[in-house]
């Protein structure tokens with residue numbers, strides 16, 4: 001593979017090999033995944049010392065462990081004797097140490113090798129052996145890992161997302177569901193599908209009557225990006241301008257109901273009731289949305305939720321955030337749906353795709369159980385109409401990209417600017 005053939009072209013075209021070539025997938029593993037901060041799990045998945053989560057990336061397996069003192073550490077998931085994977089999935093080292101299943105070498109939760117069976121026979125074994133360390137740092141309730149000992153601090157990598165997202169208090173969110181599946185596409189195609197609104201008219205035309213898919217701002221932020229409705233558009237309920245409807249031809253109440261149906265969070269039933277109540281009041285045009293936003297703010301405040309960081313017009317608006325390299329999704333006041341996509345082994349044609357549904361817990365109620373599901377085939381599960389449509393595109397993208405008649409992606413310079421930015425940041429890793 002000639003490197004110049006796979007870099008982003010001067011005219012912004014994206015060579016298809018970045019999505020289809022096994023060599024490029026290997027290059028990403030060697031230069032990107034081995035050096036980038038990436039989300040391994042949520043902190044609340046590791047409540048007690050000894051709790052662990054395995055994180056797989058490409059052909060690598062990492063182990064994230066809550067230690068005795070409560071700190072979280074990560075290791076390469078391989079016994080120092082003959083390499084056996086130490087743990088799979090998630091669980092707890094209840095005895096306070098990790099023991100290899102094969103010859104029973106033992107490791108403390110901080111990775112130190114503490115017990116070797118028949119140690120006196122290993123005359124060459126050096127003192128102080130420990131599992132290969134991987135950096136682990138937390139932000140927003142997420143555990144990020146990075147195998148590169150020389151990587152920048154996590155907060156430098158994330159900048160400016162932590163400041164931007166501070167009012168959303170991601171660290172207070174709790175997992176409601178974690179759904180995993182495999183999609184028949186490159187991991188980047190999956191991320192791309194959630195990083196622009198340009199496809200809404202082609203893929204989800206049914207939502208145009210209550211979605212302004214055009215008045216969207218795309219913004220590149222450090223290595224990351226976001227997109228969302230323009231500030232002015234947040235204060236109006238209007239359909240897609242593509243439908244060319246006059247004001248008499250659409251109903252604000254229907255648009256608000258459509259909008260709220262897409263929100264998540266612990267108080268969804270109350271919020272839907274609020275919409276119905278306000279619709280019944282037949283407010284003059286232009287007053288329904290501000291009224292709903294003010295009431296939603298009151299509702300959450302009355303439930304003991306701190307929404308002090310939000311202007312009322314943020315209450316119905318998602319920050320669609322892209323955290324390089326592979327997490328993307330809408331974040332609302334009180335809830336978030338985040339998608340994480342990563343290569344399955346070294347296969348450029350398949351991605352492990354995780355969906356996290358997160359919400360601020362009700363302060364007055366006991367914690368709700370987390371739904372965890374793993375679907376070997378994405379089509380086994382109904383992900384909802386919109387997401388089903390997105391996933392159905394994935395195989396077609398991957399098959400079509402391999403066509404001899406297709407060389408490179410031609411991105412829309414405005415509406416797909418976040419995708420181009422992702423590729424440029426990726427090239428920064430591949431070039432180092």
Ligand code: FES
Nearest residue numbers: 079081082100103
């Ligand atoms: S491979 Fe782990 S103890 Fe032998």
Ligand SMILES: [Fe+2]
Nearest residue numbers: 193203386390
């Ligand atoms: Fe979509």
